[in-house]
Amino acid sequence: MSDIALSERTSSNHTVRYALQDIGTVTKRNLIRTRRIPEALFFSSLQPIMFVLLFRYVFGGAIPVQGTTYVNYLMPGIFVQTMCFGAISTSIGLAEDLQTGLLERFRALPMSRSAVLGGRTSADVVRNIFVILLMTLVGVLVGFRPAGTIATYIAACLVMLLFSYALMWGFALIGLSAPNAEVAQLMSFPILFPLTFASTAFVPVQSMPGWLQVFAKNQPVSVTVDAVRSLMVGGTYHDPSSIWKAIVWSVGIFLVLAPLAIRKYRKV
């Protein structure tokens, strides 16, 4: 009896440490995969660069914005859009692991139950950090001049990383529900397009019809873009309340979607 009690106590002491260690192991594995398929990273980085160039040089001239240049207005939108599209890799990654049977192997191992989803999302956060650095560079090359300090810039990055992290749990749910990776990707687009385009990311909402403005102003992507813009651009766009709203949205999305994704993972 006392043996059992003892082993239970030590195991509960170890639970958190093991969970973190397992998340680390799965994260490392996912990052190795990313490194082994450089084409995927290359082309998924190319897409936001194309968006920057298109909006900066093709549509930008036709979109009037107040208080700053269009490229300064645009970049926070591009950042958040890129974060959102980056979450597709969460759904594809999990759908692939499900398809190849690797999740079966994981389920028969004494690893922490949070490790697969935790490791997937952590690796995708690392990837997003890389993408932020890359997009900052691209932005600066086409005339992006962030206002504020390094600290506010980092704060802006943290706000969008938090948002993308919350979103990934929704995409984890998609990945675990899809029959395969291609379908997981297809299922992601109808969610991402309205969220990123019917938003404040690329155009001021004043140009949209009234009914759409209500949605476009308050939906989480817009709120996050506003928060990032408040921190990176300031001036007319200074709006501290959007930062809190963005954080509340992110935490709310996480609290709803993460348990759903975890429940789905336990059932597949």
Add this chain to the structure above:
Amino acid sequence: MSEILAVEARGLTKTFSKGDVKALDGFDLDVPVGQVVGLLGPNGAGKTTAVRILSTILAADGGTARIMGFDVAKQAGDVRKTIGLAGQFATVDEYLTGFENLDMVGHLCHLPSTSIRPRATELLEQFGLADAADRPVSTYSGGMRRRLDLAAALVARPPVLFLDEPTTGLDPQSRLGLWDVIEALVAGGTTVLLTTQYLEEADRLANRVVVINAGKVIANGTPADLKADLGATVLEVTVGDHDQALRSAELLKDLSSKVVHVDGDSVEITVEEGPSVAAEAIRRLDALSIPILGLSLHEPSLDDVFLALTGQKTEVDTEALTESTKRRGRKAKETS
């Protein structure tokens, strides 16, 4: 307390909603500690489903199962620390190297980090993958993947091992190598539950064979027991042609309590007293001047057992399969 069993399944049932298949239908299994039990059955019999339930991957609809006393449903964590699993289809990460795959599994099993590298290296060596250790698995052949998958199941030296068709897709040399590995593990005290399509494999490795069909156990015993059930010996007499064989079958029918097979120009009967029946058979055939071109006495193979129990041969043995359908066809003709 009674002797603990390594694997104990009682009345497991599982129905897949897709297609309404009753994959397991009251499945029972006992594997004593330190033994090798071979789970044998035709395609779709429920072998993989049983292994998946026992390894906590799948939840059963009904019944209970314990691994080393741990309940698979309620103590899944403890079960996972006790078992190693190599599933029917190799589940290794394509983009990781062989070494990285084993290293990952070692970490996920919470082995002390200093022991993981030597263990991975040792296993890669043992499974003939040392040269390919640092290549991504996507460059491996099917058999190499299979071996890596088996190595991954062994990383944590689990006391109970589930191997679902471990040698399917291996060349004869790798198969023999794997048999040696399994025998060495068993000598070291590991318990193994092995599903297989190869009767030869069960014969060589298993202490006990459990035959399953349509989700139910239909036979259970040592390979020798199962063969004994069929009769001690098979007498095969080869005569001049098929017509003579049919006549001989008629003549010899009463010597065996079991069915008599006619196959081409030979007759096969299962008998209790081999030598004396053989002598009697020679006398009877000689009396009618049916020429005896060949005569042999041999033990029934597990193939014969399997055929008798399920009415079908194993899938891999296609040559034997056509042969057996031929036999059954002839037998039907004969009895009509």
